Amino acid sequence: MSDEYENKTGYQAQSSESIASGSIGSGVASDSDYVRPAENAEQDLYHGHSFITKWVFCQDAKVIGVQYFLLATFTGVIGLVLSWLMRLQLGFPGAAGFMTAEHYYQFVTMHGMIMVVYFLTALFLGGFGNYLIPLMVGARDMVFPYLNMVSFWSFFVAVAVLLASFFVPGGPTGSGWTLYPPQAILEGTPGSGMGIILMCVSLILFVAGFTMGGLNYLITILQARTRGMTLMRMPLTVWGIFTATVLAMLAFPALLVGSLMMMLDKLLATSFFMPTILKAGEVLEYGGGSPILFQHLFWFFGHPEVYIVALPAFGIVSDLISVHSRKNIFGYRMMVWAIVGIGALSFFVWAHHMYVSGMNPWFGFFFATTTLIIAVPTAMKVYNWILTLWRGNIRLNVVMLWCLGFIVTFVNGGITGIFLGNVSVDVPLSDTYFVVAHFHMVMGIAPLMVIMGAVYHWFPLVAGRFLNETLGKWHFWLTFLGAYSIYFPMHYLGFIGVPRRYFEMYDSPYMTSAVGMNEFISTAAFIVGAAQFILIFNIIKTLKTGKPAGHNPWQANSLEWLTPSVPPEHGNWGEKLPVVHRWPYDFSVPGAKEDYITQTTPPSEVKDTAVEKT
């Protein structure tokens, strides 16, 4: 098989001695340009012929990525509408006539679960992961294309089951996105019948589907890189997605087990999580279980989940900042180790979500320490982004605006995280709007800004046309200013003690100042939500009429822009796989003719430049 491959590419293997003798920039060109021969055999791909195999049950990672993207966006829009309904009730109680307290709880729950799992996770890993990983590491496709296709359709079924819960008797579960037992499965909580069962089924399907996708991402990155592509030459986007996928592979099992046990508690009346419960003077048939156990399982998944969303965002934003400020990323290796370090630490902090759960106080002491340690690698990343921008040749386009918006928002949300990481500060702030403001800033708005930046950045690759910049700037400024109008006041609401998840504040005298503020927040939320449709309009408009992008419109270095055809075709690279000679950050290199040197440029072509050895 490998012989066949070498004949196909016409590549002649050279002896290994030539590596030692050929130092970069000197000697014979072919020596310095030497890259080891291919280890992997050429991948056989299944090319679809009919509409069904090309666009529906498709095995091309790029199409699967777009499918993931569209379905995740669709569920995200549902989550957005739910948040509108919640804000309508909070800002103008009673304005939505049909809304009861039960509806409100259901909307809170579904909004949270949809946004965290079915929107952000699916979008970053399923969407960007599928599209970008094979292109960025120089593979023809994911290593297991069939499994990849099954992964998407499992996600599809998971979403269908989730949305089906809106239409069953009792409606979707209303126990909050954390699904805490015992109340999640007891009568009195909305959707405690079919709602919670469908939620558990949907989560299990999601985990199963994700595992199939995740194995693909990991093995593609580990075992199917192109010649010359070392781990330390990968774009940070790939590092972010890679580490997030590792986290997902190790964290989702806890969610799977928790969901399964909760489903058994509901269906078979087991008592894994159910303590002895008195209801209206009568003892229920449950007894002897531990509700805290569920919280541990849930947050063992739940906290890494935060980083499953954040790490791809970190990676992507690093690449966008580097390309659009025409500078190499500051401290590449530090960035990689920070991503890996944050990923590892994220498994030792979960109980900081449980300071008020009644667990042993010494646990809180331990988890506060580990939580605050995470600030170190995170701060390193923020400094490195700023130092990348420093004295860069910044293009202040829409992509860069989103990146700058991300840095500010992330710092903001990160700092409130330091408040909440300390037990003594967290206890009075628990379950107030301060917490809501914190996590929306740090894992809602900040990653969302990266997604938006990434859409404006990679749309020319996916569709071959630029998105409209003017519309993009409207979209950015409305979202950015609007998001701050929503979440800044929420910090204050938290300080005065407004509890989260309350349907109505009624006549609480100490909350009079909250009334006007809630109206303001709600109005801002309607505007920000509506502003997102500018993007959808922009995409539809520019798909046909946008300015053609051509090859490598941003003068980027990484492989995804170097495909023979734009948008890339199935198989990505035409006849020959690319050969990589450098990292993707050779921007503004002294001595080079242009301000960028692509990853496939061999050293002999840029002899007199001061490139860094990577």
Add this chain to the structure above:
Amino acid sequence: MSDPKIEGFELKPGFSGMAKDTASDQTMFKGVHWGKAMMWIFLLSDTFIFSCFLISYMKGRGSTIVDWPNASEVFGLHVFGVDVPLLLIAIMTFVLITSSGTMALAVKYGYERNKKMCGWLILATAIGGLTFVGMQAFEWSKLIHEGVRPWENPFGAPQFGSFFFMITGFHGTHVTFGVIFLFIYAYKTFAGHYDEGKRGWFTTMKGDYVEIEILGLYWHFVDLVWVFIFAFFYLW
């Protein structure tokens, strides 16, 4: 299996070799089949699933206020007029571990391209697995007959039934899937798919005897998990 030969790359033992592999281009695990690397990572993920189950079991057993039933009584068998503790479970464990042995031999004969021996040994492994599942079904029905249910248990804490049925059920499902794949692979071996490099039914990957090793990894894992379940449920 000898070390793979990688053109233009020298494989070295020990930590420095590992660092060199990691720093190199193209692959992290030199000469390792994609499917095999995938199986290892899948098993790592699966390990976390079973760990969550077993840790939940420890927590559940620790927090219940009713006494936990005595394992050697509950799982004992009454044969020939004597009570033998853990008899069935000893046989089950023996069968499963033996099947791991036949699996390992199947992998060996596979790499030696001995189609017949390989196929028969896979078949033997499948039958071992089937016997295991059968005996587990017998044990389940015995316990159910005695009144143990997921929600109640005449011998003590109701959580005993809950955890026992859930965890052994989850493990039994793993074994069952393994048995199904073993039968499929036995067929593919006898039909010569691995000799000819015939492509899979759904994928474009060419058949290779390494697939038997990959299935073997899964089978040994299921076996290893059983050792832990055995220790936690029957010996604790």
